[in-house]
Amino acid sequence: MxxxxxxxxxxxxxxxxxxxxxxxxxxxxxxxxxxxxxxxxxxxxxxxxxxxxxxxxxxxxxRSFSCDLCPKHFVILRDLRRHHVDEHNFEEEVENLVFDSNTEFCTWKDGEESRTCCHFIASTGRKESASSVFKRYLHCHRSGTHKELPIEQRQRQKKGQGSCRIGKHCFATLEVTEKDSKVYVVFQKKHYGHFNEVCHQRLSQDEARVLAAFVMQA
Known part of the structure; x- marks a missing residue:
């Protein structure tokens, strides 16, 4: 004792x-x-x-991933999200998905982005983790902080709806693995820190092509 x-x-x-x-x-x-x-x-x-x-x-x-609710900082977004789960009651919603081709995956991703008015952008490049196995990570485009340039350095007008960046980190992510001609996705689908706002929605590649063709014809 x-x-x-x-x-x-x-x-x-x-x-x-x-x-x-x-x-x-x-x-x-x-x-x-x-x-x-x-x-x-x-x-x-x-x-x-x-x-x-x-x-x-x-x-x-x-340690660039700062918690918006306490002073802690983390090296990667996954650790910050886990911290929010453990300390701040964030509830993850994770789905494991399999697609037969990259085209099928992109079609699904376009639909998900249209539904939520959010887009997933690459946080890392496509990397080969093993022989013929490729990984990439995508995060919500609303994540991060907007750095406003001085007026004399701006090349574009300020957006009327303001920046899409929310000043904190959204936890919605796609972990994409390409293997044996299939695409495996770990989808953390729950967003954090923002609403689904149409004003911040970007055009998909197909929508951009249609719009460009329409402008050319006009």
């Missing part, structure tokens, strides 16, 4: 130590980042402080 208590105390101590912020210049530990920065500035100088800030900025850049 005593051994268990000691083990628990040791575990708690380890947990506390892992949460402390350590100075890389002298190995002193601090309870939070603010105290660490003050120490670095006062003891090691402005140059050392800037080095610490640069490292923190790089870490934040790598």
């Amino acid at each position: 005593q051994t268990d208590v000691s083990a628990g105390a040791a575990s708690a101590t380890t947990g506390k130590n892992s949460e402390r912020k350590w100075c890389k210049f002298c190995d002193k530990a601090f309870s939070n980042t603010s105290n660490l920065r003050k120490h670095v500035k006062n003891v090691h100088g402005e140059g050392a402080l800037q080095h610490v800030k640069d490292e923190e900025a790089l870490t934040m850049k790598v």
Whole structure:
């Protein structure tokens, strides 16, 4: 019984130590980042402080998927979505689909995009994960933050309906695997952070071709 208590105390101590912020210049530990920065500035100088800030900025850049409900950051969208499932009660709706050809998959995707007024765009290129097995990942086009250019740098007028970007990450994704002439799709179909709005819907390739032909004839 005593051994268990000691083990628990040791575990708690380890947990506390892992949460402390350590100075890389002298190995002193601090309870939070603010105290660490003050120490670095006062003891090691402005140059050392800037080095610490640069490292923190790089870490934040790598962890580019930020939770909109708490301060946590993640490296990939899947981890952010799992965090929302575990911590913020997001309920996934996952379907596993199989298509006999890429044409059949694209037809299905066009229909799904038309139904939801959202489009799935590639977040990674088509990569060969094994011999003749290709993977690609697509995410909702409403994801992310719109970066507005200064007026003098804009080449187009601002959209009347505003940017399609929602300022956070939508969790609807397609994980696409091409193997043996078939297309296997893991479809997380539940969107997050926006409504299905016609004003932000893009034309499918077929619709764009029809419109272009109509304009040419006119």
